[in-house]
Amino acid sequence: MVAGAPVLMARTLAHRDAGSLPGVSAPATEHAPALAARGLTKRFGRRVALRDVSLEVAPGEVVAVIGPNGAGKTTLLSILAGLQTPNAGAVSRPPREVGWVPQAPAVYGRLSVVENLELFARLEKIPDPGEAVARMLEQAGLVDRAGDELGTLSGGNRQRVNIAVGLLADPPVLLLDEPSASLDPAQRERLWAFLAALSGRGRAVVFSTHNVDEAHRHADRLIVLAAGEILFAGAPRELEELAPDDFEAAVVRFLEQRGR
Amino acid sequence: MRWLLLKDLRILRRSPLLVGVLVAYPIVIAILIGLALSRAPERPRVAFVNEVASADTSFEIGGQRLDASRYADELFRSIDPVRVGSRAAAVELVRSGDVLGALIVPAAVTRRLQEAINLSGSGERPRLEVIYNIEDPLKAQAVESAIKARLGDANRALSGELTKLASRYLNVLLSGGRFSLLGQDFDVLGLQRSKGLLEQVAADLPPGSPAAAEIRRVAAFAQLAIENLDLSDEVLATVGEPIAVKRTVLKGASTPLEAFAVSVAVTISLMFVTILLGAGMLALEREEHAYGRLVRGLVSRVALLAEKVVLCAACAFAVTLAMLAGIGAFVDLDWGRAPLWMAALAAGALAFGALGVALGALAREVRAASLLAFGLALPIAFLALVPAGAVAATLQDVIGVVSALFPFRPALRAIDAAVNDAEPGITGALVHLGVLTVAYVAIARLALGRFA
Numbered sequence: 169m170v171a172g173a174p175v176l177m178a179r180t181l182a183h184r185d186a187g188s189l190p191g192v193s194a195p196a197t198e199h200a201p202a203l204a205a206r207g208l209t210k211r212f213g214r215r216v217a218l219r220d221v222s223l224e225v226a227p228g229e230v231v232a233v234i235g236p237n238g239a240g241k242t243t244l245l246s247i248l249a250g251l252q253t254p255n256a257g258a259v260s261r262p263p264r265e266v267g268w269v270p271q272a273p274a275v276y277g278r279l280s281v282v283e284n285l286e287l288f289a290r291l292e293k294i295p296d297p298g299e300a301v302a303r304m305l306e307q308a309g310l311v312d313r314a315g316d317e318l319g320t321l322s323g324g325n326r327q328r329v330n331i332a333v334g335l336l337a338d339p340p341v342l343l344l345d346e347p348s349a350s351l352d353p354a355q356r357e358r359l360w361a362f363l364a365a366l367s368g369r370g371r372a373v374v375f376s377t378h379n380v381d382e383a384h385r386h387a388d389r390l391i392v393l394a395a396g397e398i399l400f401a402g403a404p405r406e407l408e409e410l411a412p413d414d415f416e417a418a419v420v421r422f423l424e425q426r427g428r
Numbered sequence: 429m430r431w432l433l434l435k436d437l438r439i440l441r442r443s444p445l446l447v448g449v450l451v452a453y454p455i456v457i458a459i460l461i462g463l464a465l466s467r468a469p470e471r472p473r474v475a476f477v478n479e480v481a482s483a484d485t486s487f488e489i490g491g492q493r494l495d496a497s498r499y500a501d502e503l504f505r506s507i508d509p510v511r512v513g514s515r516a517a518a519v520e521l522v523r524s525g526d527v528l529g530a531l532i533v534p535a536a537v538t539r540r541l542q543e544a545i546n547l548s549g550s551g552e553r554p555r556l557e558v559i560y561n562i563e564d565p566l567k568a569q570a571v572e573s574a575i576k577a578r579l580g581d582a583n584r585a586l587s588g589e590l591t592k593l594a595s596r597y598l599n600v601l602l603s604g605g606r607f608s609l610l611g612q613d614f615d616v617l618g619l620q621r622s623k624g625l626l627e628q629v630a631a632d633l634p635p636g637s638p639a640a641a642e643i644r645r646v647a648a649f650a651q652l653a654i655e656n657l658d659l660s661d662e663v664l665a666t667v668g669e670p671i672a673v674k675r676t677v678l679k680g681a682s683t684p685l686e687a688f689a690v691s692v693a694v695t696i697s698l699m700f701v702t703i704l705l706g707a708g709m710l711a712l713e714r715e716e717h718a719y720g721r722l723v724r725g726l727v728s729r730v731a732l733l734a735e736k737v738v739l740c741a742a743c744a745f746a747v748t749l750a751m752l753a754g755i756g757a758f759v760d761l762d763w764g765r766a767p768l769w770m771a772a773l774a775a776g777a778l779a780f781g782a783l784g785v786a787l788g789a790l791a792r793e794v795r796a797a798s799l800l801a802f803g804l805a806l807p808i809a810f811l812a813l814v815p816a817g818a819v820a821a822t823l824q825d826v827i828g829v830v831s832a833l834f835p836f837r838p839a840l841r842a843i844d845a846a847v848n849d850a851e852p853g854i855t856g857a858l859v860h861l862g863v864l865t866v867a868y869v870a871i872a873r874l875a876l877g878r879f880a
Contacts, residue, residue: 249724250724250725251720251723251724251880252880262725263724263725264724264725264726268720268721268724270717270720270721272717273717274716274717274718274720274721275716275717275718276435276439276716276718277716278438278439278442278443279435279438279439283435283438287431287435288721288726290431291431291432291722291726291727292726317442333721
């Protein structure tokens with residue numbers, strides 16, 4: 169949870185207008201942002217991991233956060249998810265209104281799929297946990313594996329459960345930290361189809377990745393982070409001009425031009 | 429918290445090996461320690477060679493014949509004698525390790541003892557011979573201590589006989605009478621009768637006679653000797669045992685060793701189950717990557733710690749209460765004190781549980797947490813069991829402070845007070861455990877700052 173005064177402000181704002189923050193320039197969307205952050209700064213000792221980062225994500229929008237190692241991608245998502253507290257800045261929604269899918273499946277290997285979902289549904293205080301669990305089993309295509317222990321599932325299926333837990337409370341925003349890192353190509357395709365369907369239903373999706381081509385293919389908007397600062401925020405096509413046939417080369421060239 | 433508790437119980441139920449080891453290990457350790465504490469050490473096996481001919485085993489003190497074998501029996505109270513026929517056979521048994529040592533009673537021992545009593549012969553004191561290995565210093569010390577202690581008893585018994593004899597001689601000297609020495613009977617006048625005779629002779633002499641004055645001086649000397657010899661019994665008793673011991677127990681030690689061993693065994697089981705479970709189950713939240721998901725609004729960090737403490741305390745409480753009830757089938761326990769048992773076990777389990785979650789929060793990984801818990805638990809227990817006065821005063825103070833910082837000693841005191849009604853009672857120990865519980869939860873909460 170984002171602690172202190174910024175949280176109070178963020179909660180107030182969340183109740184007021186579903187996620188916008190004053191002073192944050194919104195992208196060209198017709199709706200109020202699903203998630204907004206303003207002036208996020210995070211320091212670890214003397215090292216600055218994030219420096220005055222602001223962003224907004226529209227409902228139904230898919231945003232990819234890319235950048236070199238140590239750029240601050242995971243730190244940014246952790247703050248948006250409420251796992252870490254920023255030294256400065258605020259997030260528009262409290263953690264309970266944001267779905268969080270960490271890179272490693274955050275579920276219990278000794279419990280079955282349905283037991284994991286039931287547990288988190290109860291902890292989320294969802295009014296009808298049974299209905300929510302049944303819905304997520306259906307959406308994640310896990311009805312047949314509902315009684316299986318997590319430890320016996322493949323990495324792809326575990327990741328599906330991981331995402332399903334993040335979506336149990338039906339949040340308007342879903343944050344995913346490198347969601348495809350441990351998946352094979354077929355599992356990856358199923359993941360992106362699943363996320364596309366979510367976005368089609370109006371959920372905002374923000375994910376971090378090292379795979380630039382994946383970001384190019386599946387994101388509506390890119391945020392390029394380096395050394396804790398946003399260097400670029402816009403549609404992928406705006407970077408394509410730097411290397412029209414190779415998007416990864418275009419990103420590398422962009423970073424070189426910016427001295428990173 | 430209820431759902432987390434149910435989740436953890438479900439995980440434990442699906443880990444039968446872990447639960448089995450977690451329950452069996454402390455119980456086995458506790459039983460071993462309990463046995464070690466409650467049973468007297470085995471008597472060391474010692475080869476025994478008696479070279480004294482059976483006809484020569486007695487000696488005479490003041491006309492009274494005493495059997496030397498009676499004094500040898502003193503030795504056998506502390507050793508398990510393996511009787512052999514010769515010194516060579518005894519040495520061989522010691523060499524082979526079949527016995528820890530050998531005790532040899534030379535043929536001349538009773539003769540020399542008789543000569544020493546009679547103040548005759550060469551003046552050489554009677555000696556016994558002890559042979560042992562020093563390969564194992566602990567065993568060698570045990571044998572040496574046992575033989576020295578029992579020889580001391582035998583010497584004291586002989587000294588007592590000699591004191592009695594000397595006292596009889598002095599009484600004869602004082603009051604007169606008959607006694608035997610070197611086979612001859614003597615009739616002794618005695619100082620008291622001598623003084624009477626002298627006074628009578630002096631009275632019969634003419635007044636002013638110089639001889640009467642001399643005789644009265646001798647009678648006065650006899651009176652002085654009579655008065656001082658009256659104290660001879662006390663003097664001789666003091667020579668035989670210069671320092672007597674009066675035992676006064678001021679505090680503690682009100683629990684018999686066997687009953688105390690029950691308390692130790694239960695406390696050790698309580699400690700192992702709670703510390704290992706608490707450390708492991710908290711670290712498991714991190715290893716399963718669920719910690720971050722839980723504390724971002726679903727559960728507060730303090731509630732998560734409280735859930736783990738309650739979980740492991742409840743499990744340990746159930747295990748140790750069952751253990752205590754099981755022990756009660758074999759050892760005489762006061763079942764009327766069962767509510768106090770439960771209070772002591774609950775308070776101890778909560779304090780150990782809090783220590784466990786603190787270790788889990790500091791170690792962060794299940795294996796590291798388990799290792800840390802194992803590594804810490806045994807020294808804590810051993811330090812708390814070091815008896816007062818067994819080490820230097822400064823070290824004792826350090827041990828006291830260290831033991832007060834961990835729950836073992838107060839938990840042991842609480843359980844001992846609850847089970848055995850031991851002093852100084854249960855209240856102080858319960859308060860101590862409560863303070864430690866709060867302190868360790870606070871430490872765990874601080875450690876969670878770097879847990880995710």
